[in-house]
Amino acid sequence: MLDNDISRVVAADRAHVWHHLTQHKPFETGEPRVIVEGKGMRVWDQAGREFLDAVSGGVWTVNVGYGRESIADAVRDQLVKLNYFAGSAGSIPAALFSEKLISKMPGMSRVYYCNSGSEANEKAFKMVRQIAHKRYGGKKHKILFRERDYHGTTIGALSAGGQPERNAQYGPFAPGFIEVPHCLEYRKHDQGWGDLSGEAYGQRAADAIEEVILREGPDTVGAICLEPVTAGGGVIVPPKGYWERVQEICRKYDVLLHIDEVVCGVGRTGTWFGYQQFGIEPDFVTMAKGVASGYAAIACCVTTEKVFDLFKDDAADPLNYFRDISTFGGCTAGPAAALENMRIIENEDLLGNTQKMGDRLTANLLALQEKHAVIGEVRGLGLFQGAELVTDRATKEPVPEKLAQQVVAECGAQGVIIGVTNRSLPGLNNTLCLSPALIATEADIDRITDAIDVALTKTFG
Numbered sequence: 001m002l003d004n005d006i007s008r009v010v011a012a013d014r015a016h017v018w019h020h021l022t023q024h025k026p027f028e029t030g031e032p033r034v035i036v037e038g039k040g041m042r043v044w045d046q047a048g049r050e051f052l053d054a055v056s057g058g059v060w061t062v063n064v065g066y067g068r069e070s071i072a073d074a075v076r077d078q079l080v081k082l083n084y085f086a087g088s089a090g091s092i093p094a095a096l097f098s099e100k101l102i103s104k105m106p107g108m109s110r111v112y113y114c115n116s117g118s119e120a121n122e123k124a125f126k127m128v129r130q131i132a133h134k135r136y137g138g139k140k141h142k143i144l145f146r147e148r149d150y151h152g153t154t155i156g157a158l159s160a161g162g163q164p165e166r167n168a169q170y171g172p173f174a175p176g177f178i179e180v181p182h183c184l185e186y187r188k189h190d191q192g193w194g195d196l197s198g199e200a201y202g203q204r205a206a207d208a209i210e211e212v213i214l215r216e217g218p219d220t221v222g223a224i225c226l227e228p229v230t231a232g233g234g235v236i237v238p239p240k241g242y243w244e245r246v247q248e249i250c251r252k253y254d255v256l257l258h259i260d261e262v263v264c265g266v267g268r269t270g271t272w273f274g275y276q277q278f279g280i281e282p283d284f285v286t287m288a289k290g291v292a293s294g295y296a297a298i299a300c301c302v303t304t305e306k307v308f309d310l311f312k313d314d315a316a317d318p319l320n321y322f323r324d325i326s327t328f329g330g331c332t333a334g335p336a337a338a339l340e341n342m343r344i345i346e347n348e349d350l351l352g353n354t355q356k357m358g359d360r361l362t363a364n365l366l367a368l369q370e371k372h373a374v375i376g377e378v379r380g381l382g383l384f385q386g387a388e389l390v391t392d393r394a395t396k397e398p399v400p401e402k403l404a405q406q407v408v409a410e411c412g413a414q415g416v417i418i419g420v421t422n423r424s425l426p427g428l429n430n431t432l433c434l435s436p437a438l439i440a441t442e443a444d445i446d447r448i449t450d451a452i453d454v455a456l457t458k459t460f461g
C-alpha cells in the first residue's frame with residue numbers, strides 16, 4: 001500500500017471508527033494503531049513497524065497464527081459453494097465440524113452454532129432457564145458465576161460478570177445471577193478462611209460454592225458457569241482439590257455445570273479444552289475465540305445428549321424445543337474455517353508444542369521472578385500465562401495500574417505486544433498476560449520474556 005493510501009486509512013479510522021475498550025481522547029492528538037498485516041507470530045502496523053504478537057490478536061484468539069492460506073482457501077471454497085442458510089437447516093461444514101469437535105470432547109454430543117463467546121454463554125443461560133421452567137416450575141433458575149470470571153459483554157452475560165469494572169455503569173442487570181467467591185490462593189487473605197494452602201485452600205474455595213447454594217436454596221439453583229482458567233480476571237488456575245469438589249457439589253444439588261472455554265478452548269492450555277486438564281464432566285461447554293483462530297466468526301454452545309434430550313421429550317407441546325436462533329450462526333465460513341483450524345492443530349502437533357513452549361514460558365517467567373522483586377506470582381497453563389506485579393511481596397500490594405501499563409508500552413517499544421488485565425477489578429489490573437499463538441518457537445518465547453525483562457528494569461529499576 002502506498003504511503004498516502006495508508007494515511008487515508010488512518011484518517012478514516014480516526015474520524016469514524018469507535019475502537020473497542022478504548023478511551024479516544026488521545027487520538028485527538030495522536031494516531032490510533034492500525035494493524036495492516038500478519039504472518040505467523042508477527043503483525044505490522046501502519047508505519048510498517050513489526051511486532052511479535054504475544055497475545056494472539058490482542059485477546060487470545062489467533063491460535064494457529066496469521067496468514068494461513070489453507071484456512072483462507074477453505075473459507076473461499078465454501079463461500080462460493082454456499083455462504084449462508086439459516087441454522088434451522090444444516091450445512092456441510094457445520095455437520096462435519098460438529099462431528100470433528102465432538103470427537104475431541106468425550107461425553108459431549110450436540111453443537112449449537114452462534115457467533116460470539118457472549119452469545120454462546122447466553123444460549124447456555126437460556127437453556128438452563130428453559131429447563132427450570134420445563135422441569136421445576138421455573139424455580140431452579142438461578143445461575144451461579146464466580147468473582148473475577150468474565151463471560152461476555154451483553155447485558156445477560158454481564159449479569160454473570162465477576163469483574164466490577166467491566167460491569168460498572170451498565171446496570172441494572174438481569175435477576176437470578178449469583179456470585180460465588182474467587183479461587184485465587186495468592187489473594188486469599190481477603191476471604192476470611194484462614195491460612196489454608198494448596199489442596200485445602202482449593203477445597204475451601206469450592207465449599208464456598210456449596211454455602212452459596214445452601215443460602216440460596218438448592219431448589220432455586222439451576223447451573224454454575226465457570227472459566228476453567230480465569231482469563232481477563234488475572235489468569236487464575238484453580239488449585240488442586242477445587243474441581244473435584246465442584247463436580248461433587250454440582251451432582252449433589254443437581255446443578256448443571258457450564259464451562260466457559262471461550263479463551264481456553266481449542267488448544268490454548270495444551271489440551272483441546274481447559275476442563276480436560278482437570279477431569280471435569282460438564283453439561284455445557286461454550287467456546288469462541290480460538291475455534292477458528294479469528295479467520296471467521298464462530299462460537300459454539302456444546303451440550304450433552306442428556307441436556308439435548310430435555311428439549312425434545314414432548315413433541316406435542318409447541319413450546320418444547322429450544323426456541324432460539326442466531327442469524328449468523330448459519331454462516332458457513334465459521335465451521336469451514338474451524339475444520340481447517342483443527343486439522344492444522346493436529347497435523348502440526350500444536351498441542352504438543354503448546355505444552356513444550358508453555359513449560360519454557362513458565363521457566364522463563366520464573367527466572368524473571370528471581371530477578372525482579374516486582375513479580376509477585378507467575379501462573380498459567382500451556383501458552384496461557386500471567387505474571388502478577390506487586391510493589392511488596394510481603395503485603396502483595398498491587399503495582400499502580402499505570403506502571404503495569406507502562407511495562408506493556410515498554411515491550412511495545414521493543415516490538416513485542418503483551419497484555420495486562422484491563423478494567424476488570426478495581427486496584428487489581430496488575431497482571432501481565434501472555435498468550436502467544438500455539439506455533440511459538442523457543443526463540444519467540446525467549447524474545448517475549450527478554451522484552452519483559454528489559455521493560456521491568458526500565459519501569460521498576
Ligand SMILES: Cc1ncc(COP(=O)(O)O)c(C=O)c1O
Nearest residue numbers: 116117118150151152262263288
Ligand atoms: C472467558 C470469556 N468468555 C466470554 C467472552 C466473550 O466473548 P466474545 O467477546 O466473543 O463475546 C470472553 C471474551 O474475552 C472471555 O474471555
